[in-house]
Amino acid sequence: MSTAANVPSTALVTGASSGLGTEFAEQLAARGHDLVLVARSEDRLREVAEELTRKHGVKTHVVVKDLSRQEAAREVAQELADRALTVDLLVNNAGFGTAGRFEQIAAERDHDLLMVNVVALVGLTHALLPGMLERGSGAVLNVGSTAAYQPSPYLSVYSASKTFVLNFSLALRQEYRGRGIKVTAVCPGPVETKFFEVVGTRNAAVAGSFTTPAPVVRTALAALDRDRPYVTPGLGNALSAHLTPRRPRSLVAWVGEKICRKALKPEDGRGVAAQSAAG
Template sequence: MNIKGKWSLITGASSGIGEQFARQLAKEGSHLVLVARTKSKLEALASELTRSHGVQCRVIPLDLSLEGAAGELYRQCQQLGLSIDLLVNNAGFATHGLFEEVSGERQHEEVMLNVTAVVDMTHLFLPGMLHRGAGAVINVSSTAGFQPLPYMAVYGATKAFVLSFTDALWWENRNRGVQFFALCPGSTETNFFNVVGTEDASVGGAKDSPERVVALTLRAMARGKQYVVPGLRNYLSAQITRFMTRRQSLRLVGGMLRPTQSKEDL
């Protein structure tokens, strides 16, 4: 779709992949609705992009892990008179460790942000796109969505949900003018591991850059692709478990993600 002069809404826009979506879409001439919890970061980014590219930016600071937050965001867009043509559901975070030792409240927030917000946002903004006969939704999944993740059980499950959800809606809407697309990055140079609280969740190897991940995403969408896994190594790691038993896959991934203090027990 030609995004110039149209409105894109990006969640988790204050840093990392979300910030890069904002930068690259602004360069293409898209007006932006920037959503994240930190108002000061959003305002600084909005000011920069308006100066650099002449696009309009609206800043909506909001915690999408809260009940009803997606509805509040939709209402604010309606009040501003904005029709969203591209929705980027990027906001999300992970937890790491033995399931019972991770805060239950934190895991609940993880499900609310990674799953509930994605469903609610899509449900609210899709009808307008269908009414106009055009639009696109990018849902950020992960290579984590291709297999269960011991020690990151909730995160892996949420990203598997996002991938399945996006695939299903891609099929439902393939002839209705709205494109659905799943981005499945591997380790990327963002604050992901700072939020997780450990580098143990990394499977090693060089991390990809947010700039490259977003550029590949937009190119893949332009070619009509359904999803993308940036990087050959990430693509192979996402696919290899298809040729293994579920137990073999769990042993492989569990060995890589096992918390450091427990690795001597392997």
């Protein structure tokens, strides 16, 4: 285990079965953290857990859970209590997106998106942050997106969910500054994961250049170490995020619609839905 000051000893990572979640688990294990890995895909999750234990000698605990379910966060917290596990770093990574014309996306899919991207994220934070406060230290790292910075037509529910993640993280950080709790949001651009294989087109990455999970996770953990409120990995992504005008909002949305048309399938313009490998 790492003995560095203020470094949490046990980290819980949601969506740990692939993509950014697996990379977070890898880099945290390399730092010496024990891990609680949460995802739906039991076989893959256990493979990841066994590999990290073998490679880094850390303890790994698997919690198989579908975070789109109403009671998911409460059930995860109960499993932690039943196993007498204390979590000092919560990485809310699990999430997925839908893309296309709003009326052609199944309402159930957008409902599940909000359950995973927003409700489960808040629920797990509610469940674990009080214990961090009691112990006088802890951290929450939330995975957002560059989509958080502006309205994104044809990605409307996804981008709105990530705007929530960013603003929630910033507000929470202000509440707990000086109380031993760090809160950081990471807002990456397009990342090479299975998200775009499932969506059916890489054009759903409407802005920014693709990167791989490793540098995104390194940047996120470095930002958390420095107690930064948020970070946008990649110079191009950061410039785009911070140089884009924020007002008038209607104009920003109009420009966003022109840019985000790329998310539509060119052959027929029908909506498409994607689920990341985070679950």
